[in-house]
Amino acid sequence: MKAVMTEELSKTYPGGNRAVESLNLSIEKGEVFGFLGPNGAGKTTTIKLLCGILTPTSGKCGVFGIDPALNPEKLHAITGIITENARMYDHLSGMDNLLFYGALFGLGESECKKKALSLLERLNLTDSRQDKLSSYSTGMRQRLSLARAMIHDPEILFLDEPTSGLDPESSQNVNSMITELAAKGTTVFLCTHQLRYAREICTSYGLMNRGALLAAGSFEELSGMVSPGIKVRIETDLAPEDIISVSNTTLNTKLRGDKPEDFKPECFQSNGLKPLGFKPLVSDSQSSVGLSYEITLNSKEEIPLIVRGIVEAGGEIYHVSAQSVSLEEIYFSLMEKNQLKAEAKENE
Amino acid sequence: MNRKQLALIKKDIKAITSNKQIFSVMFIMPLALTIVLPSILVIVTMMVPEASSDYRELLDLLPVASQGGDERKLVLELMLNKIIPGFFLMIPIMASSVMAASSFVGEKEKHTLETLLYSPLTLDEIFRAKILASFSVGMIVSFASFFAMLTVLEAEIFLLAGYFASFDIAWLVVMLLLSPALCLIAIAITVRGSAKAQTIEEAQQLAVFLVFPIIALVIGQFAGVIMINAGLLSLLGVGLAVFAAVFMKGVARKFTYERVLR
Structure with missing residues (x-):
């Protein structure tokens, strides 16, 4: 059974604001799914649709087979949710807040107290557990929200910007907690616009913009959509012609069959697989010991x-590093593609 | 009523008692309406010299069953049983609407309602728990005010006149029928308006117009224009209770996630 499934899910608010449009998602149990996009992309609306707080205008969705619109309370029993507008009570202490929410989820007092204490300790809130929430800082509130969302050991966590307002140490703590939960089988649906943060903990991604899903999949799948290879930087004393020769011989004969074609600086070749690229780096090409090259590999x-080819050809290697494409680059590239597609459609 | 709802009711009541501003409103108004104002009326009635008063003329105008006996006592009991119940009816309206405003709009204002909606309670269970919390507070304040008033007024009358005044059956109708019915109507009005209201103060004012007919009733009784007996009060009470039940059902039907979070 899928942890989360949506089919052509759409939501238009009264007034005509189309927040989510034909969203199709499929998330497996135990995944940490990063739902990424800028503010106003439709992330929070999607969470509210998946939690049954909003009713879809069209399409359908399910969380562990439960239709949120039909059985929201059943769904809430197995979910933990953090959104910007889901706050706790200022007049209660941190501990009392957790005890109250634990009681709402049907936990017995002693069980709830035990669970609350362990969560408070894990989130470095033990010392302030008896303080009223009104005295908590933004970061402390956010951490307490996370404790509240986990008080009943949910099967799935919907987290909308869980590290917003947290200092680096607390963010790190929250990240490791999310990773631990995922390792135990908890599915995490994480909304954020901080792409670097998502890259640290997510196992799959969905990229949103203006209510539409640009792409979804693992990082490798997404990077394959925008960049057909990985860039490798090599620093060697081998001359450019020799590098080309080595690349041709090594890669084409061993990986691409028996019909080698010459590389040319600044150009790409296509042989039915993905194209390869080669260029001497201009900016810092002259290092103290050799030349730097950037080669795009499959x-x-x-x-x-x-590397072996260069060494066998008598070259020394001073530096090798793979530079894979970043999530930001993938996101902006997909956004650009999407925009071009939309413009082309408009022109038609 | 399940344990989850009880937790919600307890939390709602604690929210009121821990908020000094709201709690003082809940305390001061009943104090003024059931202790201060009735005490003034009682003391003035008892202190006016009988020779210079128009008690006889007043009693002649009113259809009081027994007009014989101590005129001062008759006027006093007229005051206790016809005028003061009117003041008294404002208490459940005020207490329950303050509580309902805090419970519904207050949670929306402080962004805690959404968190509550993510709990495994059905929307209906949340609605019922919050209504019950508001109703309980309204009735607790009403009964506490009644017993405080009873104690203070009887003590004053005993000290000034040497006897205890008798409270008639109209009070039973007021406490057991009219107060609960008005309490529910005030809550329903506040909850119905809570979807649009953005602040607690705005929501509290929604049920204010309920006070106007009561003020008219008090003035009417005071001026002798209308006299409502226990029978008529019972009929009014039953009518209001039926209306409250129908009205509340209608409000509950409109209580949806999207509407309450709007």
């Missing part, structure tokens, strides 16, 4: 082959 498996 996969990491090709790196040792080319």
Whole structure:
């Protein structure tokens, strides 16, 4: 059974604001799914639809087979939710807040107290557990919200910007907690606009913009959509012609069959697989010991082959590093593609 | 009523008692209406010299069953049983609407309602728990005010006149029928308006117009224009209770996630 499933899910608010449009998602149990996009992309609306707080205008969705619109309370019993507008009571202490929410989830007092204390300790809130929430800082409130969302050991966590307002240490703490939960089988649906943060903990991603899903999948799948290879930087004393020769011989003969074609600086070749690229780096090309080159390869498996080729050709290697495309680059590239597609459609 | 709802009711009541501003409103108004104002009326009635008063003329105008006996006592009991119940009816309206405003709009204002909606309680269970919390507070304040008034007024009358005044059956109708019915109507009005109201103060004012017919009743009784006996009060009470039940059902039907979070 899928942890989360949506089919053509759409939500238009009264007044005509189309917040989510034809969203199709499928998330497996135990995944940490990063739902990424800028403010106003439709992330929070999607969470509210998945939690049954909003009713879809069209399409459908399910969380562990439960229709949120039909059985929201059943769904809430197995979910923990953090959104910007889901706050706790200022007149109660941190501990009392957790005890109250624990009682709402049907936990017995002693069980709830035990669970609350362990969560408070894990989130560094033990010392302030008896203080009223009104005296808590933003970061402390956010951490307490996380404790509240986990008080009943949910099967799935919907987290909307869980590290907003947290200092780096607390963020790190929250990240490791999310990773631990995922390792235990808890599914995490994480909304954020901080792409670097998402990259640290997510196992799959969905990229949103203006209510539409640009793409979804693992990082490798997403990077494959925008960049057909990985860039490798090599610093060696081998001359450019020799590098080309080594690359041709090593890669084409060993990985691409028997019809080698010459590389040309600043150009790409296509042989039915993905294109390869090669260029001497201009900006810092002249290092103290050799020249720097950037070669675009299909996969990491090709790196040792080319390194071995250079060494066998008598070259010294001073530096090798793979530079994979970042989540930001993927996101902006997909956004650009999407925009071009929309413009083309408009022109038609 | 399950344990989860009880937790919610307890939390709602604690929210009121821990908020000094709201708690003082809940305390001061009943104090003024059931202790201060009736005490003034009682003391003035008892202190006016019988020779210079128009008690006889007043009693002749009113259809009081027994007009014989101590005129001062008759006027006093007229005051206790016809005028003061009117003041008294404002208490459940005020207490329950303050509580309902805090419970519904207050949670919305402080962004805690959404968290509550993510709990495994059905929307209906949340609605019922909050209504019950508001109703309980309204009735607790009403009964506490009644017993405080009873004690203070009887003590004053005994000290000034040497006897205890008798409270008639109209009070039973007021306490057991009219107060609960008005309490529910005030809550329903506040809850119905809570979807649009953005602040607690705005929501509290919604049920204010309920006070106007009561003020008219008090003035009417005071001026002798209308006299409502226990029978008529019972009929009014039953009518209001039926209306309250129907009205509350209608409000509950409109209580949806999207509407309450709007």
